């Protein structure tokens with residue numbers, strides 16, 4: 348099980364470390380209001396376009412969390428951050444400049460937000476709730492490679508939902524690290540998926556990347572899994588809790 352640490356002070360980001368922050372997106376109205384105020388006009392407009400209240404709250408909570416978090420690293424105001432999207436929509440920090448070479452990627456799913464932060468490397472992160480009803484063979488056959496489908500099918504039934512989402516998050520973290528997203532052909536590379544087994548990426552440029560998985564259970568007991576793909580093989584991941592840390596920091600100020 349991944350051990351998530353509630354840091355006593357804001358941690359330094361060493362050169363070969365990836366910080367993986369987890370935040371609950373089920374936040375109180377006061378925090379939601381605070382987060383909404385630090386969003387850009389464009390982000391606020393995007394939040395308003397969601398049809399479902401749940402999606403709007405999740406968007407504001409995850410982007411507010413991201414801004415508050417990045418502002419800590421950059422020692423700036425959260426509303427002062429600006430983002431520019433890459434060719435296929437991957438956001439990067441464009442202001443303040445220089446942003447100390449800070450790279451990040453964000454993922455949010457079913458009440459959990461995860462931000463992965465590193466210096467001077469491309470990075471991608473994905474988190475998903477394990478949903479057995481979604482983890483069927485039809486979806487696997489649509490998105491997974493032949494090697495992944497074969498590995499999935501030889502697992503006992505009770506491991507398949509977890510294996511499915513280990514595969515899904517590893518694949519998505521890779522295409523997000525590339526910045527390509529969904530347009531990248533998902534059958535052109537493979538990841539390992541056996542729960543408890545080695546975490547592997549088999550791709551043409553696999554030598555460029557390191558890959559790690561994590562579990563992120565919520566207070567409601569729902570289990571999420573996630574993955575990070577980051578340039579280099581020499582990095583270690585630190586798993587950090589955001590919510591209570593932020594609250595405590597606010598009390599201390």
Ligand SMILES: CC(C)(COP(=O)(O)OP(=O)(O)OC[C@H]1O[C@@H](n2cnc3c(N)ncnc32)[C@H](O)[C@@H]1OP(=O)(O)O)[C@@H](O)C(=O)NCCC(=O)NCCS
Pocket residue numbers: 406409435436437438452453454455456471472473474490491514515516518519522523524525526527528529530533
């Ligand atoms: C955005 C995308 C890359 C991820 O979408 P998702 O799983 O719905 O959402 P996540 O919560 O993990 O990530 C969304 C965040 O990634 C970031 N993002 C957007 N485009 C990105 C890109 N091209 N590359 C990396 N990150 C991107 C943004 O911060 C975005 O947040 P926002 O939507 O709130 O602005 C999506 O377009 C995509 O291509 N997904 C692949 C889905 C898929 O087929 N998976 C199958 C895996 S087997």
